[in-house]
Amino acid sequence: MQTANVNRLTPYLFMAPALIVMAVALMYPIGYMIYASFLNWNPSQRIGEAEWVGFSNYINLLQDDAFRESLWVTLKFAAIVVTLEMIIGVGLALLLDRNIRGMSVLRTIFILPMMIAPIVVGLMWRYMYHPTVGIFNRTLKSLGLEPIPWLSDGSWAFTSVIIADIWQWTPFIFILSLAALQSLPRSALEASRIDGATPWQQVIYIKLPLMMPVLIVTLLLRLIDAFKVLEVILVMTNGGPGLSTEILSLRINRTAAEFRELGEAAAMSNYLLILLLLLTVAMYLYNKAVEARAARLRAAAGGDA
Amino acid sequence: MLSLTYRLTGIAVAATMATAAMADPYEPYRGTTLVINVPAHPHYNAMMQVLPQFTEETGIEVEVDQLQYLKMRERQTLELTKREGDYDMIAYVVFSKADYVFADQLENLAKYFMNPKLADPSYDASDLIDGYVANIGVAGGDKGYLPGQTGSLFGIPYGSETSVLAYRKDIFEKHGIDVPETYDQLLDAACKIPEVEPGMGGMASRAASGHQASHAFLLHLAPLGGRVFDDKWEPIINNEAGVAAANALKTIVDCGPEGSSTFGPAEAAAAFKQGQAAMFMDSIAFASGFEDPSQSTVAGKVGYALHPEGVRRGSQTGGFGIAIPKNAENKEAAFLLMQWLTSKKGDKLVAMAGGNPSRFSTYQDAELNEKYPYSATFGEALKYADPDWRPIIPTWGKINADIGTSMSKVLTEGLDPQEALDGVAERARAIMDEAGYYTWN
Incomplete structure (x- = not known):
């Protein structure tokens, strides 16, 4: 009896260290953040001295126009950049999925933007967008065109940060899609070619559907990242002009550092966390549904045979 | 005997001095x-x-x-x-x-x-x-x-630091413009310069969204007779003086060098150093940079004057x-x-x-x-430095940021200054109320 108990416990005992590390490293900070979001806490206080205010941070935020605007900017930003990056990234991967000489060099060059530190990317683009000495406006002027207020007009500034983000993160999607493409079963492609499928038909009916699981994970990763983007925008516009490029993580940063409201910043982070969690769950459910459908189809096909 | 006394006194004095x-x-x-x-x-x-x-x-x-x-x-x-x-x-x-x-x-x-x-x-x-x-x-x-x-x-x-007006002596002399002593003269000069000196902005100013735009606005608010709050902490930033300060900032940025509305202090100073603006009104800390020929093309051509007078004198x-x-x-x-x-x-x-x-x-x-x-x-x-040109209170960070983003909207999106400041005043009052500033009213 005793031995049986010990035996049953053994796996848990072996797992315990990992579990403890996990709990401390992952759950503690999140728990801390959730706890902090119920406090009226300024950074000059220790957390123990902060006043408990219940849900008022969450409620105040919902009524705060600046927060709502910032949330809207974030949603708009994430939707636009991820859509465009997916289209360009997957498109590039489909184009470059062939034997070209010097392919490995090309691939390295394509993923360079991703490897540059975000602060540097921000600075680089800020100088390129500079109203007088920046390369864009100098080129426009030398062509006899009107200079564009890249960063000094609200909607242009929003466009400018989108361009910078696409430049930096399209390679991420490109490299993952390319890997997915190259691991596709050659037999399926060959079969379709023998059946007389055009290259377009191959892309639409074979390649994309087979790549879908990878694409969904890629999309999810990019989406999560796009919601959390901070440094590039911080350096390029610092949220301006007005609030036109003030994405949520920038607002969180300012709330903690400039407004000195750690509780409110924590509440904002939790809203962001909830949003991302919902997205992840939705993706997961979608994936499940697709898999279930595939399984049903397979079962039906098996029945026919 | 006498001489001995003298001598002793002398030694004593010397000893005292030595210990001192x-x-x-x-x-x-x-x-x-x-x-x-x-x-x-x-x-x-x-x-x-x-x-x-x-x-x-x-x-x-x-x-x-x-x-x-x-x-x-x-x-x-x-x-x-x-x-x-x-x-x-x-x-x-x-x-x-x-x-x-x-x-x-x-x-x-x-x-x-x-x-x-x-x-x-x-x-x-x-x-x-x-x-x-x-x-x-x-x-x-x-x-x-x-x-x-x-x-x-x-x-x-x-x-x-406090604020002074730095100006290009050569440009002012060339076009016979007087060094501004009042705000009217300042704004006139700011918009006259781009007309008479094509390619050059009037005045380089901070204006980037957030703290910079707020700083630039407050710089004009005090001399034009305004304050953020009255003595009872009621926001008065949206009174006539506030609107005048916002309009002054807008005029300066509109007549300023290209891209002015995104300038932080470093960019504004750089524009002045590179001869893209004829005036720069900010902290005295920038002066040594203007006079350094290794980083400034205008060294030796810069004159310095007091922050112009509006309704009163008040530099930051x-x-x-x-x-x-x-x-x-x-x-x-x-x-x-x-x-x-x-x-x-x-x-x-x-x-x-x-x-x-x-x-x-x-x-x-x-x-x-x-x-x-x-x-x-x-x-x-x-002598005219105004210690009360902005309030130094714990809630200031939030109000400052709000002034800054609202001003940025005035400068870049054409938001009406009165409307912008009314909004700031309303939100500032809510922030102050929450922090307990009206407990005794």
């Missing part, structure tokens, strides 16, 4: 190492050149932790909540005064100035620039953040002060360092090394004026 010469108030602290936290700022770079002399004279070693000023503020915020801090002395940016004093994290300096073993009788505190002391050093008096009957001293200005006050944290380890030695740095001698040393003086007498110093000819004008400007 040997008396060393720094003796008990010899060998102490102070750790101080200061910003990366031209003034504190100048201080770094002066510190070895302090160590040589006093035997007190100083270890310096220098950080970008917003990073410095973040570090201090954490450092000051600890039971035992790492810093013996900190340089703090002026708006930290509200936070640190309110959280009871800075030493009240009274007990040090009362201590005969520490306080130097020749310190001459009345020579310290009063606008700076009021703005940066004192808290607890009028409105809580200004001097007054109930106020006391928590820090000493060090690396403080800001920059840094130095203080002793409550959780410091070597408070007395830190006080000695503070006192030495801001003494007449220390102040001149740092000024000669390119820092900003904290004393009126330093600005009148002949040697300094020879090296930096604009010093006399700056000394004059300081």
Whole structure:
């Protein structure tokens, strides 16, 4: 009896260290953040001295126009950049999925933007967008065109940060899609070619559907990242002009550092966390549904045979 | 006999003089190492050149932790909540005064100035620039953040600054434009220059969304007769003076060099240095950069004038002060360092090394004026430095950011200034209400 108990416990005992590390490293900070979001806490206080205010941070935020605007900017930003990056990234991967000489060099060059530190990317683009000495406006002027207020007009500034983000993160999607493409079963492609499928038909009916699981994970990763983007925008516009490029993580940063409201910043982070969690769950459910459908189809096909 | 008495007296006098010469108030602290936290700022770079002399004279070693000023503020915020801090002395940016004093994290300096073993009788505190002391050093008096009957001293200005108007002498002369003395003249000149000197903006100003736009607006608000709050903390930022200040800023940015609306202080100064603007009105700290031929194309062509007068004179006050944290380890030695740095001698040393003086007498110093000819004008400007040009209260960060984004909308999206300021006033009132400023109304 005793031995049986010990035996049953053994796996848990072996797992315990990992579990403890996990709990401390992952759950503690999140728990801390959730706890902090119920406090009226300024950074000059220790957390123990902060006043408990219940849900008022969450409620105040919902009524705060600046927060709502910032949330809207974030949603708009994430939707636009991820859509465009997916289209360009997957498109590039489909184009470059062939034997070209010097392919490995090309691939390295394509993923360079991703490897540059975000602060540097921000600075680089800020100088390129500079109203007088920046390369864009100098080129426009030398062509006899009107200079564009890249960063000094609200909607242009929003466009400018989108361009910078696409430049930096399209390679991420490109490299993952390319890997997915190259691991596709050659037999399926060959079969379709023998059946007389055009290259377009191959892309639409074979390649994309087979790549879908990878694409969904890629999309999810990019989406999560796009919601959390901070440094590039911080350096390029610092949220301006007005609030036109003030994405949520920038607002969180300012709330903690400039407004000195750690509780409110924590509440904002939790809203962001909830949003991302919902997205992840939705993706997961979608994936499940697709898999279930595939399984049903397979079962039906098996029945026919 | 007589001669012997004389001789003895002589010996006695000599002996007294010898002990006086040997008396060393720094003796008990010899060998102490102070750790101080200061910003990366031209003034504190100048201080770094002066510190070895302090160590040589006093035997007190100083270890310096220098950080970008917003990073410095973040570090201090954490450092000051600890039971035992790492810093013996900190340089703090002026708006930290509200936070640190309110959280009871800075030493009240009274007990040090009362201590005969520490306080130097020749310190001459009345020579310290009063606008700076009021703005940066004192808290607890009028409105809580200004001097007054109930106020006391928590820090000493060090690396403080005010605003002056820098202008291109050559351009003004070429087109016969007078150096602006009033706001009307300033705005006229700002928009006349791009007409007569194509490609050149009138005035380079900060305007980037957030703190920079707010700073630029407040710079005009005080001289045009406005305030953010009245005496009862009711927002009056949206009155006529506020709208006039917003319009002034808009005029300046519209007539300024290209891309003005995204300028921070560094970009605005760079535009002036590269000859893209004929005027620049900001902190005196930028002057040494304008006169440095290695980074400025306008060195020697720049004149300096007082911040123009609107309804009243009122130039900004800001920059840094130095203080002793409550959780410091070597408070007395830190006080000695503070006192030495801001003494007449220390102040001149740092000024000669390119820092900003904290004393009126330093600005009148002949040697300094020879090296930096604009010093006399700056000394004059300081008489009009307005310690109350912006409120230094714990809620300021949030209100400041709101003013900044609203102003940015006025500058870039064509939002009506009155409407923008009405919005700011309404939100500011809510923030102040929540913080308890209307408890007694």
